[in-house]
Amino acid sequence: MSKVIVLTGAGGVLCSTLSKALAKEGHKIAVLDLRIDAANKVAEEIKKDGGIAIGVASNVLDKDSLIQAKNEVNEQLGSCDILINGAGGNHPLGTTSNSHLLEEDLLNVEEGFKTFFDLDPKGIEFVFNLNFIGTLLPTQVFAKDMVGKKGCSVLNISSMNAFTPLTKIPAYSGAKAAVSNFTKWLAVHFSKVGIRVNALAPGFFLTDQNRALLTTEDGALTARGNTIIEQTPMGKFGEPEDLIATTLWLCGEGASFVTGVVVPIDGGFSAFSGV
Numbered sequence: 139m140s141k142v143i144v145l146t147g148a149g150g151v152l153c154s155t156l157s158k159a160l161a162k163e164g165h166k167i168a169v170l171d172l173r174i175d176a177a178n179k180v181a182e183e184i185k186k187d188g189g190i191a192i193g194v195a196s197n198v199l200d201k202d203s204l205i206q207a208k209n210e211v212n213e214q215l216g217s218c219d220i221l222i223n224g225a226g227g228n229h230p231l232g233t234t235s236n237s238h239l240l241e242e243d244l245l246n247v248e249e250g251f252k253t254f255f256d257l258d259p260k261g262i263e264f265v266f267n268l269n270f271i272g273t274l275l276p277t278q279v280f281a282k283d284m285v286g287k288k289g290c291s292v293l294n295i296s297s298m299n300a301f302t303p304l305t306k307i308p309a310y311s312g313a314k315a316a317v318s319n320f321t322k323w324l325a326v327h328f329s330k331v332g333i334r335v336n337a338l339a340p341g342f343f344l345t346d347q348n349r350a351l352l353t354t355e356d357g358a359l360t361a362r363g364n365t366i367i368e369q370t371p372m373g374k375f376g377e378p379e380d381l382i383a384t385t386l387w388l389c390g391e392g393a394s395f396v397t398g399v400v401v402p403i404d405g406g407f408s409a410f411s412g413v
């Protein structure tokens with residue numbers, strides 16, 4: 139059955155792929171993004187392929203902007219059945235330069251060099267807001283449409299670092315742990331009104347937000363990129379298409395008794411101890 143599916147951050151790499159895959163299944167897609175050009179481009183591509191989609195400008199951190207987006211979705215596509223909270227990401231101000239603190243680091247005056255002690259609260263706040271508040275606010279706005287309807291669900295996007303934090307990115311790791319925790323909390327909270335809540339935990343996908351951390355300008359792997367590949371039993375980064383089948387499953391009737399799960403899609407990364 140055709141559903142109205144709203145995806146935030148859907149002008150980005152992963153959720154544009156999911157938008158197109160869901161449109162191919164016959165669903166009506168609202169492509170939300172802060173960058174309206176990116177959202178419109180994805181919507182146009184879906185329409186060119188025979189699907190139904192609209193691009194909508196929306197900031198996941200601004201409730202008024204989300205309410206405006208919801209009005210637009212309701213008018214053009216109908217009431218929302220499924221919400222995919224895809225907007226998220228890291229920020230350099232919430233990232234340390236090195237994995238471990240060494241005594242001599244306190245004497246390092248190189249421009250841009252950051253230890254834990256230099257992390258800027260504004261950077262930490264940006265990352266927590268974008269990933270956690272940016273999941274909570276759209277859910278407050280769009281899940282109201284789902285109460286009392288059949289076949290509705292919310293799908294959040296967590297990450298590997300929610301299970302065990304990755305070095306250098308304490309804010310992003312903590313914020314995604316909050317997204318996983320919230321997924322379970324909300325699954326329980328919504329359990330009596332027919333809304334299932336689950337999350338994907340993608341492993342490592344080469345996208346704009348992590349390209350500089352994982353590859354050099356000439357496309358070779360950085361030391362961190364190499365470490366990730368070594369720790370991924372399948373020995374490669376994921377492709378955005380690797381998220382499609384799990385998304386279709388969690389958003390479909392086949393998962394009608396599945397709520398509160400965070401599914402790793404990681405080539406075995408989270409199962410491997412490194413030895």
Ligand code: NAD
Pocket residue numbers: 146147148149150151152153170171172173176196197198199223224225226227228268272295296297298339340341342343344345346347348
């Ligand atoms: P991306 O940067 O390609 O896409 C993110 C999109 O969110 C962008 O289009 C951006 O414009 C939009 N956005 C940013 N701030 C926004 C705001 N305030 N309001 C609305 N939209 C906003 O990233 P991606 O790799 O496609 O990531 C999608 C999700 O998957 C994110 O939550 C990310 O944290 C998560 N994730 C990614 C990876 C990976 O390896 N790429 C791994 C695990 C989890």
